[in-house]
Amino acid sequence: MNGKETKNIPANLLPYISKQHYHRYTPIEHAVWRFVMKQNHYFLKGIAHPAYVNGLRDSGIKTESIPKVEDMNTSLSKVGWGAVTIDGLIPGSAFYGFLANRLLPIATEIRNVQNIAYTPAPDMLHEAAGHAPILLDESYREFVRKIGEMGAKALSSKEKAQVFMAVRHLTIVAEDPNSTPEQVKEAEMQVAEARSKLKGLSEADKVSRLFWWTVEYGLIGELDHPIIYGAGLLSSVGESQSCLKDDVRKIPFSVEACISTPYDVTKPQPQLFVCKSFDDLVTAIDDFASTMAFRKGGTESLVQALQTENTATICFSSGLQVTGTLADVLINEKKEAVYLKTKGPTALACKNQQLDGHGKETHRKGFGTPIGRLKGNVVLEQCSKVELKDLGIEVDKKAQLTFESGVLVEGTVKEVLFSDSKPVIISFKDCQVTYKDQVLFEPAWGTFDMAVGASIDSVFAGAADPDAYFEWTELEETKEDAEQPKWNELESLYEEIRSIREGSVWNDQSAFHVDDVLAILDDRYPKEWLLRLEILELYKMHDEGHQNVNAIMGGLQNTDWDSSVKQMINRGLTLINSFEK
Helix, strand or coil: CCHHHHCCCCHHHHHHECCCCHHHCCHHHHHHHHHHHHHHHHHCCCCECHHHHHHHHHCCCCCCCCCCHHHHHHHHHCCCCEEEEECCCCCHHHHHHHHHCCEEEEECCCCCHHHCCCCCCCCHHHHHHHHCHHHHCHHHHHHHHHHHHHHHHCCCCHHHHHHHHHHHHHHHHHHCCCCCHHHHHHHHHHHHHHHHCCCCCCHHHHHHHHHHHHHHCCEEEECCEEEECCHHHHCCCCHHHHCCCCCCEEEECCHHHHHCCCCCCCCCCCEEEEECCHHHHHHHHHHHHCCCHHHHCHHHHHHHHHHHCCEEEEEECCCEEEEEEEEEEEECCCCCEEEEEEEEEEEEEECCEECCCCCCCCECCCCEEECCCECCCECHHHCCHHHHHHCCCCCCCEEEEEECCCEEEEEEEEEEEEECCEEEEEEEEEEEEEECCEEEECHHHCCEEEECCCCEEEEEECCCCHHHHCCCCCCCCCCCCCCCCCCCHHHHHHHHHHHHHHCCCCCHHHHHHHHHHHHHHHHHCCCCHHHHHHHHHHHHHHCCCCHHHHHHHHHHHHCCCCHHHHHHHHHHHHHHHCCCC
């Protein structure tokens, strides 16, 4: 995306956008992409949802080389979506925020050959080959947008943030070819330790599990004969086949079952959930959304936000939105919230637009306000200007407001701010606010801006007006590093075979170059299976009877390969044998 396009992205998401340095992809990385994509085109036809198979064909994603994200953005724009590049694993709130804004976040890295079957780290294969094609289906992309909205607004916990950091470290270590088994084990232990400190399931945890068992690892159709729609399965060369076997338990989809089932990103899943249709998914998550704080509001939602110790937005029944970090919620004997306080920079908004004079600069040390009705069952936001005057609320006049909760506000009215003819803020000078024996605000503290609102209708993570609340820095256009990286010997061999494959002519010189590559592989890279498959493919297309064919086949079939590599080799051979000249 260019600078102009990023202006349409909420400011809190901009820090996670990176650049795809396309020319830095190595020939081996292009070969990994090609292998997986060719596998997907061939093996997923009968076991993946038709929306994915059709999307793979219609999305414009190329098989032969890693796609450019800008091309994917153009393709997705036809259905009202887009694509942005991100740098690896990002916080869930940001990931879901992109989806809620109809943007597919794409990690530009690509897995190494050792992890070709599956990697827990986000990569191009997972995002581009897994998520993007099926987004061309209208029902499915509406489901993804809705769950993105839920995830972006879900309240989390500080312990959840620590789990994220541990998981992010694990994905980096697991994908690094230089990592030792001991380092991977240590990273896994750090994840386990972080998870052990979790106290129950936050909303973010619940959405995360729901997302995992649907968008990432979902099956669809009949329970005894499902097909795949989850991107984690679609982008896994190994698990896309094994997941449909009987030893993987198939469970009827329900939100409750998904939420109660934890997952491990580093291992194949022992059970999967089968939904009947994408429309059923949309209905199910709509029902679940009604249980979340952004739909429920109330005291319980405030308490949840208090526990997150992070930025949240509290929406009053008047329409006023308070964005900040909750520091305290006073609750009466009826277990009703009667007063709330934020700490640090706080902003006030209506209709997701920050109010003039009520940004973080004004409320830089926090904000406090009562919640509820005045005595006599008076709902302030329903009062006209005349009714406010009858209550003694008049500019430059002293007023005394007694809430049903017992909160008492005494001071001189400085200003009344309206939105859609409803009062949303009443500002006082020389004001004192008390509750029972507690002093909540003193005249010496300055202006007391009181939120108007008989109840809390919604509480959600993040800001009402992200562009105003979060720092926004216009992204600078960076020039592409024009210098071509120097490939090592093995990368150069891959590049040579690729050039021969993409050339228009096969002749004696081509065969001679292939012989040279094979000689170097036999001498220095006896375990290099992927390039040997590519060479075998060349012979299959141009010189099936060449003497090297039997030697390559013998090596691929007889060498003592790791079981996962053997599986990849066998699938590669199956695909090569299916080619027609």
